[in-house]
Amino acid sequence: MIRLENVSKEYSADSPALINASAEIEKGEFVFLVGASGSGKSTMIRLLNREEKPTSGKVFVAGKDIVELSSWKVPFLRRNIGCIFQDFRLLPKRTVASNVAFALEVIGRPKDVIDQQVPAILDLVGLSEKSHRLPDELSGGEQQRVSIARAFVNRPLILLADEPTGNLDPDTAVGIMRLLDRINRTGTTVVMATHDRGIVDTMRRRVIELSDGKIVRDQSGGQYR
């Protein structure tokens, strides 16, 4: 599903963000990216949805070399990749349902499809009761659920999560991880960058550890360390 071949990314010549990284992630895998701040986790996430291009090396997603992808095709790549973030990135003036519907509207899905899929996904993330609330009326955990609903409503092949529990208390974080686990069980590949030792140690999934831009460990059923 995802393959990195000798990928390097330099923002400036003296401090490369990623050095000669190679990894392969199968369809349906759940992978943690761990490492200190600035170790290259976010850079790797940004390379996977073509927010960034590597300085050298190749990135394959679903069999396609996305580095060489022409810019007009990038949106179609991203329709297969859901993204969630530490800061949720919801639109504050739109309701929960409207935030989720927005993701379908802007890729031109017909209204009847939207009307059917939005309630279904809100039910999945457990927010049916709050579909008409505004984001700032929700708790952090609920807001992250909305952002997961938005990322997943289009049934992407891959879900990229950049510190999704970073702003949440441990109990709430567990709820979010349950949801991500559920999504993973539907066959969606999940790549999650995190600092959260407890989550990584509890879930026992594949761990890719980065340090100063290098992959220093790639272990299935791993721990945070």
Add this chain to the structure above:
Amino acid sequence: MIGKIRFLLGETGQNIWRNIALTLASIMVAAVSLSLFGASQLVARGVDNATQRWEGGIEFVVFMRADAEQGEIDAVRTLLDDSVGSGIEDFNFVTKEQTFQEFEEFFAGDPELLATISPDTMPPSFRIRPTDVEAGAVEALGQAFQDEPGVRTVVFATEVIREIQDNAQKISTIMLWVGVVLLVASAIVILTTLSIAIASRRNEIEIMKLVGASNWFIRIPFMIEGLFQGIIGALLALPLLAFARRYVIEDFSESDRLRLLEGFRVTDAEFLEISIYALIIGTLVATIGSVFAVSRYLDV
């Protein structure tokens, strides 16, 4: 498809509404610049039409006073008859009624103005084609009629044309250049308005990119917004131009030189043509501003 169009138009409407003050300013700049451009064309057409009236070799016109007696008119006619073959090629007499008829044609669109005049107030005139069209010779010939009883004034084509060209053409050129400068300003204002609209929606745009909205889907609402400003500006310029057209004609009609400038008018067909130009140019300017804005500020 209908859903897409509705969504895009909805986004555009929201953009315009959120940014209403700047959008209005942008529309006004477009309207004023297109009005000036159009007005310069109105004057240019008017000049063309006025100069054409002097075609056919008529080099000077002897205007009689409106209250000139028949004897006085006859005396001038006799003088002209005597000169045919010696300096004058030929001439024709334009009666009060003919002058009035011409006047009626010129100002057909202006019944109020026509209501204030009658054949009685029109000056009869002789339009003369001299044999020798050299300016000095024409002037010498014309001046001879200046002091005849009943003659109000003698007007020379060269003088009139030069006067019109010196003044009106200059005004037209100045208006054209000010119009062009303002059109550039208009494109910049549209660009700025769009850049602010884009900045105020950067969160939406970021999410649209994230969930895979196509580049055109992101650009189109801003393009429509820019076009809207240009086209509405152009549509507002049209009534301003219609007003200017009337004003220009009325200004000349009140001036003493009306009879010299009786051809100074712009036909409906010409006005329509100028209006279409204004619309096309407004759309073009808006397109340029919009394309610059989305390519510069909308990094998709």
